[in-house]
Amino acid sequence: MLNQLAAGLRGGLLTPGSAVYERKRRGWNAAIDQRPRVIVECADAGDVRHAVRLAAAQGAGVAVRGGGHSIAGHGSADHSVLLDLSRFKKILITPDEQAVVAGGGVTWGEMVAATAPHRLAAPGGFNPDVGIGGLTLGGGYGALTRLHGLACDNLIAVELVNAQGELVTVDEQHDPDLFWALRGAGANFGVVLSLRFKLHSIPALYAGHVAHSLRRCRDLLHLHRDFTAGLSDATTAYFGIRHQRRGPAYVFIAALHAGPAHEAERIFAPLRRYATPAIDDFAPCSYTAIHQANIGAFPTGLGNYWRAHFLRRLSDAALDVIAEHALRVQDTDFYAVIEHLGGAMARVAPSATAFAHRDAAFGIAITARWRLEEDPAAAIRQVQAMHQDLIPEASGGVYVNYVGADATLATVRAAYGANYGRLLALKRRHDPANLFRHNVNIDPLQSGSP
Ligand SMILES: Cc1cc2nc3c(=O)[nH]c(=O)nc-3n(C[C@H](O)[C@H](O)[C@H](O)COP(=O)(O)OP(=O)(O)OC[C@H]3O[C@@H](n4cnc5c(N)ncnc54)[C@H](O)[C@@H]3O)c2cc1C
Structure with a gap:
């Protein structure tokens, strides 16, 4: 296989033993240690097509690395042919059309840096190191979600190499069914080489x-x-x-308002009036600064464990569970965040894209991290305990982009919710051999109907 792969490639080929292979086989979550059969540093669409066809012919799974921030470590996989898209960095902005086309290896930090000087933004996530590929194909929420919807709601078209190794454009005119599936379950359907997004004017932010x-x-x-x-x-x-192992534990409310400062100050007054905050740093702020504030917040190279829920509302019982567990956590680098959803995201029908959880007013991500020399068992138990006790108050759905390596079939169904059946039928049509299986996987080979 290696000789055949090498023969048709313009990019590089990395095999076990080389220092670059050792570095590139690892993703953000160091708790997950994967050894692909080979890593292809794809230089162009031809490389991706060649590698996909060869992997398909030999029955090897294809793993795809966009920004490498999969919680479950799906941006690498044992025995796979790993396609590294980090050379797909082109960003082409057409301000007149309020649109951007960006390569499948671009990160959100790179996207913001390119679009913000035009005072334009494609709604994405908060973390600058996360890939636009993984985040958008799973939904994608952040600072502009309540104003302009999910990242996938602003997707206009993608260029994709499918399981047959063909390069196709997918949008509302060309294969609308597949375009539907790409917006929430996209990692199951191919290698996305570029994404075209709608851009929005960046408002004044506070x-x-x-x-x-x-x-x-x-x-x-x-x-x-x-x-x-x-x-x-x-x-x-x-x-x-x-909670920090070496530092004080604290709670916070982080907020942003799109509008003039005097309006923001009035809106935020109740937050700032409550008790005497240890920190209060509300101020006019650039869109870029909101993302830069997250630089280094979630460093690569630590072990990480995440569990998540969607919540339709914050019930008294849910707040009790969260507070009880929060006060009980000990000796752990622990972080839980209640994400504020709704708004424009909720005005899209749950069946309009593969992302089904439009009725979630909130999400909660419960996380722990550790250095690899530490025993993570107690930290993981604390995350699991809060997650478990929140089940009765949660929607039953889970964000596909927060699913961890311990996912079961029930988790996969919860991730795709009411859209699971349609997705399974599409997966059987587009990727019957499950070439693209290193993701929150809709297994086409499972028996029976959904
Ligand atoms: C520190 C941190 C902060 C986060 N913040 C947010 C946030 O603010 N909002 C939010 O919505 N999510 C957030 N997430 C979740 C994030 O959206 C997912 O982890 C996402 O899958 C990461 O995408 P990636 O391209 O970086 O990862 P990768 O590991 O490269 O890929 C993740 C999955 O997507 C697939 N994939 C990636 N690129 C492509 C492509 N071009 N073509 C086909 N498949 C592809 C991979 O095969 C894999 O299955 C965060 C995650 C982390 C770790």
């Missing part, structure tokens, strides 16, 4: 956070619920709980 000691957790949770209850789409507020 952002910041208030932080308090952990003992105020319960009160701050209730304040967050009351605060988010009456907001327009222009305001977004996340609630966070942070």
Whole structure:
């Protein structure tokens, strides 16, 4: 296989033993240690087509690396042919059309850096190191979601190499069924070489956070619920709980408002009035700065464990569970965040794209991280315990982009929700041999109907 692969490639080929292979086989989550059969540093569409066809002919699975930030480590896989897209970095902005075409290896930091000077943005995630590929193909939410919808809601077209090794353009005119599937379950259907997004004008922004000691957790949770209850789409507020192994534990509300400063100051007043925050840094803010604030917040090279829920509302019982567990966490680098969804995201029908969870007003991600020399068992148990006790208050759905390596078939079904059946039929049509299986996988070979 290696000789055949090498013969048709313009890019590089990395095999076990080389230092670059050792570096590139690893993703963001160091708890997951994968050894692909070979890593293809794809230089162009021809390389991707060649590698996909060869892998298909030999029955090897294809793994795809966009930004490498999969929680489950899907951007690499044992025994796979791993296609590294990090050379697909082209970004072409057409301000007149309010559109951008970006390569499948671009990160959100690179996207923001390219579009912000035009005072334009494609709605994406908060973390600059996350890939536009993985995030968008699973949905994608961040600072502009309540105003302009998910990243996938702003997708206009993709260029894709499919399981037959063909390069195709997929949009509403060309294969609308596949375009539907790509917006929420995309990693199952091919290698996306470029994504074309709608751009939006960046509004004036005002952002910041208030932080308090952990003992105020319960009160701050209730304040967050009351605060988010009456907001327009222009305001977004996340609630966070942070425990550090070597540092104080704290809770915070981070919020941003798209609109003039005097309006933001009025809206944020209740957050800033509550008690005396240890930190209060609300101020006018650039879109770029919101992303730069996340640089280094989730470093590569640590072990990570995440569990997540969607929530239709923040019930009293849910807030009780969150507070009880938050106050109990010990000796762990623990981070839980309640994400504020709804707005434009909720005005798209659950069946309009493969992303089904339009009724989720909130998401919660519960996470722990550790250095590899540490035993993670207790940290993982604390994450699992909070997650487990929240089940009765959650929607039953889970964000595909937060699914971890311990996913079961039930988790996969929960990730695609009511759209699972249609996705399974499309997967059977487009990728019957499950060439693209290193993802939150819709297994076409499973018996029976959905
Ligand atoms: C620190 C951190 C912060 C995060 N913040 C947010 C956030 O603010 N909002 C949010 O919505 N999510 C967020 N996420 C979740 C994130 O969306 C997912 O982890 C996403 O899958 C990462 O995409 P990637 O391209 O970086 O990862 P990869 O590991 O490269 O890929 C993830 C999956 O997508 C597939 N994939 C990637 N690129 C392509 C492509 N071009 N073609 C086909 N398949 C592809 C891979 O095969 C794999 O299955 C965050 C994750 C982390 C670790």
